[in-house]
Amino acid sequence: MRQSLILVLLVCVSICACKAPAPKSYVTPEVHLKKKPIEMGTPVDIQYTFLTADDFLGFRKNLTVFVHFLDPQGKIRFVDDHLPPVRTNQWVSSQRYDYQRTVFVPENIPPGEYTIELGVYLPEGKGERIELNAKKITARSYDVGKISIHQPDSSGIRFVDGWYDVEQDPAENFYHWRWTKGKAVAEAPNPRADAVLYLRADSDQTRFTQHQTVTIRLNSNTIDEFVVSGSDEFVKRYEIPKDKLGDDPIVKLEIDVSETFIPASKGNSTDSRELGLRVLNLYLTAAS
Numbered sequence: 001m002r003q004s005l006i007l008v009l010l011v012c013v014s015i016c017a018c019k020a021p022a023p024k025s026y027v028t029p030e031v032h033l034k035k036k037p038i039e040m041g042t043p044v045d046i047q048y049t050f051l052t053a054d055d056f057l058g059f060r061k062n063l064t065v066f067v068h069f070l071d072p073q074g075k076i077r078f079v080d081d082h083l084p085p086v087r088t089n090q091w092v093s094s095q096r097y098d099y100q101r102t103v104f105v106p107e108n109i110p111p112g113e114y115t116i117e118l119g120v121y122l123p124e125g126k127g128e129r130i131e132l133n134a135k136k137i138t139a140r141s142y143d144v145g146k147i148s149i150h151q152p153d154s155s156g157i158r159f160v161d162g163w164y165d166v167e168q169d170p171a172e173n174f175y176h177w178r179w180t181k182g183k184a185v186a187e188a189p190n191p192r193a194d195a196v197l198y199l200r201a202d203s204d205q206t207r208f209t210q211h212q213t214v215t216i217r218l219n220s221n222t223i224d225e226f227v228v229s230g231s232d233e234f235v236k237r238y239e240i241p242k243d244k245l246g247d248d249p250i251v252k253l254e255i256d257v258s259e260t261f262i263p264a265s266k267g268n269s270t271d272s273r274e275l276g277l278r279v280l281n282l283y284l285t286a287a288s
Contacts, residue, residue, distance in 0.1 A: 031046060031048060042283055066120075072113060077109045082101060106175055156283065160185045189251070193286040194241055196239055196287050205230055210259065214257055214258075
């Protein structure tokens, strides 16, 4: 009799455990693309939105958003992990947090429909992930949309003068870059419409006694001059009115850098090139 009672209790506990409610999610993520489909090697502006529930009690710590772009076979091909502009430990209930980021699609990746996988996690300790209100892919990673990626129709930018040969990291061979000299000139097809110019680049500011000043010109007209204050990668986005592009079929782009360095002048490097900016992406496209 006693054994039967124990068995019944175990079954009841098991049933109760199976029916335990799932953890409640207090934040709903959304992702919206500014254009689609997307060509390989081109930028895409992505709007991220997080909606907090009425009974959201807040996050005590600052969390990181991870974003993975999964190819048709489910393999991660590129990412956009980041900290939201309004840190998560400042989020409050019944609010909508919107912000935009520019992501550059790598070249020569498999074409097809990609899944955007998103999650929120604590970047310290065991990397605990937060429950979200969205379609699950795995434990606390979520399907927040699709993106169609295809081969580009043309090569686009032509690197005319002041550029070194293309380079790549063997471990990340989908990404490429070119170093500039002190002045670099490129050409792009004229979109003949309101356009957007993107520049994604970085440099080694530890090489200089003073920060680099970069001047960007389009058809010999200065559109920006800025100081590179650190060695982190940066993205510049410029909205260009149609009348600033001119009537010629080709638009001329110039990048002038106030300071350059020669790697061989310090350390054990044998690289005697004069280097300015490391440009990962330079792209001119019609505004969507």
